[in-house]
Amino acid sequence: MLPQPMQDSKQEMGTATTAELPYHLAPESHLGQKHLPTFNLSQKTILDLLNTRCSNSYEHLKQVHALVVKTGHLQDHFVAGTLVKCYANPQFGSLDCSIKVVQQVPNPNVFVWNSMIKGCLDNEEHRKALSFYYRMVVLSCRTNNYTYPPLFKACSMEQAVEEGLQIHAHVVKNSFVEDGHVRCSGIQMYASFGRVEDARKLLDAGGETDVVCCNAMIDGYMKCGDVDAARGFFEEMVNKNIGSWNAMINGFMINGMIDKAKDYFNEMPEKDEISWSVMLDGYNRGGQFKEALEVFTEMQRENVKLRKFILSSALATCANLGALDQGKWIHTYIRRNSIPLDAVLGTSLLDMYAKCGRIDLAWDIFENMKQKKVFSWNAMIGALAMHGRAEDAFDLFFQMQRERFKPNDITFVAILNACAHAGLVDEGMKYLNDMKEVYGVEPTVEHYGCAVDILGRAGLLGEALELINSMPMKPNAAVWGALLGACRIHKNIELAEKVGRILLEMEPENSGRYALLSNIYAKAGRWDDATKIRMLMKERGVRTIPGRSMIDLDGVVHEFRIGEQTHPQSKDVYLMLGQIMRRLQLAGHVPNTSQVLFDIGEEEKQTALRYHTERLAIAFGLLKTAPGSTIHVTNNLRVCEDCHSVVKLISKIYSRQIILRDRVRYHHFSDGHCSCKDFW
């Protein structure tokens, strides 16, 4: 239903009272002073001032507003509407002032109302947008085609189906369906409701076909998951433009059809910045980071302009690959081209350095960033947590508050992770409690998952279970997974069996759960049970995630996959690894094969080549880098105990610093020790 008439306008308009308003908005300066002005200013001058000076400066805006009131121009609807628009600039956070202006304008016309509605939308006040429309209608102000796109958008955002249908009815009644913009936003709205058929009807109501509306229709089909309809529609389109192709490619990507996206990308007659960006982000989202990096490299060959969003995506790619050299190249590019390091780009950069193991450089970036946002602090705190530097993470957490940034839910995930990786039980429990009591941030299931992790790792399995049973929401698979991991560390078979059963029920398609449970049985010598789990997995047709390790040398990412010898120098690598293992044996290292033997899905592979890939990457690093230099390796799974002890020994015997990133944290190996203190 459309909003009801407003009983109490103050309540509907927000909570601003007269006392809080800027001086010039106080009722004394109300218009109706027709004997003014004391001096004259043309409408054009005022509009010029509003449109230029006032777009960046709230101070100027207040001054011009005062001038408008003094000179009586507030009765000029054009001036009033523009004033409304200026106050609605989301940078200023002064939508209340826009509202106040509208209240002071006698008989606002369509332009004033439209500006007000659009302003609400820009400030994400969707309900207010709808209520102003309602008010406009009851005051019998005529609407026009500019009125409706923001309203459709508001209904999408609020998923307000009833209101959307009514607004659509008004549009039809007033014959605004002929306006492409109106139709386009309506199509988007219906698609957001999941009602593609209604979207299609609206499109067809438009008469002659408008490319932009058709592109919105493709997007609508894709967002509703109807790939075939999108494809059929696209094929029948006579006037395709780049946007049509881009909508298809993006649609394939969001529906997980990466190969199809690639086909269309290769086939399209002309590409623009968006085409490249869609491919890069699609690969990133699909976890195909090597392919993403290839796209980025090709963009450079094709001389596509590298804007900040592309660079930010490419930095995320590098972060995921551990591709430090590529990341550094981007950093240099940013500096050479004087691209401003805003909060988004700066945070991407620091995240890249942190995830490539260079927490020192990440720190440099963070300290020198001119513009920081909450997510910048979160990224830095999270980075310190991953590197096991809990104390530094806490320091930063307090510093952010001194600088008036309010910690949010993500901040607390980072803080709890810091506690988990450093084994700080009391601190962790205190933060879990304080986040609600002191900071007013409601803990989510993710926070409880971290807390279970903290307790479980410390061996407090009973407490962890108690927390799961007493948490205010239903535990998800991640929560049980944390407990199962703890069962492995502390060898609690009975609990592991119970938790494992719950998990295999909740996530029958997650291979990691089977692997973990099977390994727990194997380690306890219960081979039959371990085998049973593996059989169960096979029966259910669950596919494993193959282990992969990557090492970045001179800007080239080398990848090693489990059981494969696809790397061109793989022969040398295996020879080198054989040498290494012999040297370790001489140094007294006895391999522990329990986990290696029972890595699920690998037993079909050639048995002689079953080294975990982190060892292959490290062997390659030893082969290819100068003595004494640091080796950075990235792995997509968690490092096993045996590899962990092997890498410790390698760091000692070969006198190398090795920084190994696994799926959730970093291990800095040096002189036979690891920064995680064998706690991970």
Place this chain on the structure above:
DNA sequence: ATAGGGTTAG
């Protein structure tokens, strides 16, 4: 006259 650089990305 005035207001949407409509669609596809971040």
